[in-house]
Amino acid sequence: MKSVGGIILQRLALGLLTLFVVSIVIFVAVNLLPGDFAEAILGQGATPEAVASIRRDLGLDQSPITRYFQWLGGAVTGDLGNSFAQANFASFAGTETGSGLGSVATQIAPRFANTMFLAMVTAAIAVPISLILGVLAALYRNSAFDRATNIFTLSSISSPEFFLAYILILFLAVLNPILPSLSNIFDGMSFSERLERTVLPALTLTLIVMAHMMRMTRAAIINLLASPYIEMARLKGIGPMRVIVRHALPNALAPIINVVALNLAYLITGVVVVEVVFVYPGIGQLFVDSVKIRDIPVVQACCLIFAAAYILLNLTADILSILSNPRLRHPK
Amino acid sequence: MTTWQFLLLALVAIAALGWVFRAVGQSVTGNAPFYRDMPYGVAFGYVLAVAAILGSVWLYLQEGAVFFRWAVQGLIGFSVAAYLFRLLGQSVGPEAMRKLFRQMPLTASFGILVIIIYAILSIFAGPISPLFIAGLGIAAVVLVEISRRSSTTEGHQVVVMIALLTMALFIIMFFVGPLAPHGQEEVFPRANIVPGGDVALGGDPEFPLGTDQIGRDILSRLIYGAQNTVGIAFATTCLAFFLGGTFGFLAATLGGWLDQILSRSVDVLMAIPALIFALLLMTIASVWAPRLGIPLTFFMVIIIAVIDSTRVFRLARAVGTQIVVMDYIEAAKLRGEGLPYLIFREILPNATAPLLAEFGLRFCFVFLTIASLSFLGLGIQPPLADWGTMVKDLSQFINFAQFAPNIAAAPLLAAGAIALLTVAVNFVVDWMLHRTSGLKE
Numbered sequence: 001m002k003s004v005g006g007i008i009l010q011r012l013a014l015g016l017l018t019l020f021v022v023s024i025v026i027f028v029a030v031n032l033l034p035g036d037f038a039e040a041i042l043g044q045g046a047t048p049e050a051v052a053s054i055r056r057d058l059g060l061d062q063s064p065i066t067r068y069f070q071w072l073g074g075a076v077t078g079d080l081g082n083s084f085a086q087a088n089f090a091s092f093a094g095t096e097t098g099s100g101l102g103s104v105a106t107q108i109a110p111r112f113a114n115t116m117f118l119a120m121v122t123a124a125i126a127v128p129i130s131l132i133l134g135v136l137a138a139l140y141r142n143s144a145f146d147r148a149t150n151i152f153t154l155s156s157i158s159s160p161e162f163f164l165a166y167i168l169i170l171f172l173a174v175l176n177p178i179l180p181s182l183s184n185i186f187d188g189m190s191f192s193e194r195l196e197r198t199v200l201p202a203l204t205l206t207l208i209v210m211a212h213m214m215r216m217t218r219a220a221i222i223n224l225l226a227s228p229y230i231e232m233a234r235l236k237g238i239g240p241m242r243v244i245v246r247h248a249l250p251n252a253l254a255p256i257i258n259v260v261a262l263n264l265a266y267l268i269t270g271v272v273v274v275e276v277v278f279v280y281p282g283i284g285q286l287f288v289d290s291v292k293i294r295d296i297p298v299v300q301a302c303c304l305i306f307a308a309a310y311i312l313l314n315l316t317a318d319i320l321s322i323l324s325n326p327r328l329r330h331p332k
Numbered sequence: 333m334t335t336w337q338f339l340l341l342a343l344v345a346i347a348a349l350g351w352v353f354r355a356v357g358q359s360v361t362g363n364a365p366f367y368r369d370m371p372y373g374v375a376f377g378y379v380l381a382v383a384a385i386l387g388s389v390w391l392y393l394q395e396g397a398v399f400f401r402w403a404v405q406g407l408i409g410f411s412v413a414a415y416l417f418r419l420l421g422q423s424v425g426p427e428a429m430r431k432l433f434r435q436m437p438l439t440a441s442f443g444i445l446v447i448i449i450y451a452i453l454s455i456f457a458g459p460i461s462p463l464f465i466a467g468l469g470i471a472a473v474v475l476v477e478i479s480r481r482s483s484t485t486e487g488h489q490v491v492v493m494i495a496l497l498t499m500a501l502f503i504i505m506f507f508v509g510p511l512a513p514h515g516q517e518e519v520f521p522r523a524n525i526v527p528g529g530d531v532a533l534g535g536d537p538e539f540p541l542g543t544d545q546i547g548r549d550i551l552s553r554l555i556y557g558a559q560n561t562v563g564i565a566f567a568t569t570c571l572a573f574f575l576g577g578t579f580g581f582l583a584a585t586l587g588g589w590l591d592q593i594l595s596r597s598v599d600v601l602m603a604i605p606a607l608i609f610a611l612l613l614m615t616i617a618s619v620w621a622p623r624l625g626i627p628l629t630f631f632m633v634i635i636i637a638v639i640d641s642t643r644v645f646r647l648a649r650a651v652g653t654q655i656v657v658m659d660y661i662e663a664a665k666l667r668g669e670g671l672p673y674l675i676f677r678e679i680l681p682n683a684t685a686p687l688l689a690e691f692g693l694r695f696c697f698v699f700l701t702i703a704s705l706s707f708l709g710l711g712i713q714p715p716l717a718d719w720g721t722m723v724k725d726l727s728q729f730i731n732f733a734q735f736a737p738n739i740a741a742a743p744l745l746a747a748g749a750i751a752l753l754t755v756a757v758n759f760v761v762d763w764m765l766h767r768t769s770g771l772k773e
Binding site: 029136161162306 | 381
């Protein structure tokens, strides 16, 4: 039988293949656009020469397959092409190729870092709280506390992100001005200032992802409570808290790790709306802005980054659940 | 930082009180088992709950806590309504329905009540044509006739009752007229009328919730929003189920290369986050829509339905492959039944329960995706009234919460309308899953 290393290698290869196919899907989808960017940029009064010139400069005169591999090759080496929105088309009169174009990579890099910061702050708040709440709900199952948390998490899970965001703004920023409602972050801010402005979006995201993790923790622990070794521990006279934390929790870790990773992947989609509400300068907001002005290279790049992060986190969840399960680690 | 110090102090006081509570309980009751075996955490929980209730009452009586008071009133109002609704369901109707209501938790009856209210609002928001009612009448007669021939007497009674109730509702509502006082696209000359209907404060009794920036009645748009947002989400979910269910069952029954192709392409589509993929495709659709002269909303329905049908496909295929290996399928195949018979008469009836629960969850997901897209300005397009767009348009009013809570409530009402429906559907689905899985813990 295959060793655990073999399985992991196989999963990694599968993840890479998926990413490759996804990049093809994104590229094909973008190329479904009617006409091309050269015409779109120049508008009604385009002369054929101008269109041809811009097409040559942007490399649009080559075949789609060549363009795809150029884009993919660039993306792998960190060059994501040039943003159309920041293009300075006066330079097209000259012979220099694309000199006036803003590079997508320089535009995305700082925003990507901001989004990662937001995601990390969220994870730092959400994971401990939901684990503690999940353990407590399992400990006091079917009590008033358990029911109240169940209703609360079910409600927060099913509310749209912007509703939670505006409720938090209303109570924590407008009625009781504790935190700033706008998260405008820029370079050169001190870390504490940065953190203060990230708290409100992070809290919103926490409310969204916490519910899943908490419910899963509770369910995973309760699933185990009927097993013989838990019975044994209880008969030995160990207290209920210790039974759950020392005996049940380590065995329930696999599904919990899985759901934590999946929820961090979910953060990636949730981040778009939350960033727009709080005007947080992250990659989600850049994505929405580029979608509105149809800045295709940026849309393409953001899509690829989102998909890559999503696949990577799912892959991590997969591998961690293999590693934490002895039956998968030592197959018969 | 006095707030934090106060909170910390309160927490320490509660922790101490928890210990005191248990000790006092033990000594007063002569070490009764209830207090003797109480862990410290439980005692702490009791004191915390009492403190939370007292704190809420104190906050409720504060002058400035308008929003908190509204929230509490809404919560109590809905709980009482749900309780009365459950009482009503327990005492009228056929025995099967009464039994269902007797087993129902309060959250589920709240969910069903909210869903019924939304359905009525969305159907009767605008004027109804008499032709539609006539068509409905014919459909009802046909349905009653079919049920008389094919189902049991009790089932037939239920169908007749539902048909009669529906017809009565439609005919009454026809004479009552549309629920929305004004049209959703009607623009009135006075913009930004303050809600509340108080003329002295700049309100107008004709517009109880005021008008928006360009002078449209907010109440009417909220009611029409039920029709547009919920209706479009419902249609999208149905389409997603049609696509995903058909292909999923086909893949399960036929297997082989068709299964491989469909499953692998679904895997790829599911590797892209749904909202991101929807935004990418909407960019492309927004270029195509004006060229083809098809409304963007139509594209949105198709795009979201296709993206969501991948999730339905997964479930339908998984349920289908479990059913296909059963003996009765083998028997039907040996009888020489065709593929449509196998899918519609053998697989579909046995897959109804999981598919129905999934329908509720999918509906929530589609509804939230559409609301998010609209909130970002890329979903349902004006002049159609829609809750997501309304939240975006009115969101700036939140900043006036300190001086004019009425005005700040408008965007929260629209967002709350979205949240209320998804919460309601989730409660009902949660209860359904709990019932069908037989989980009693």
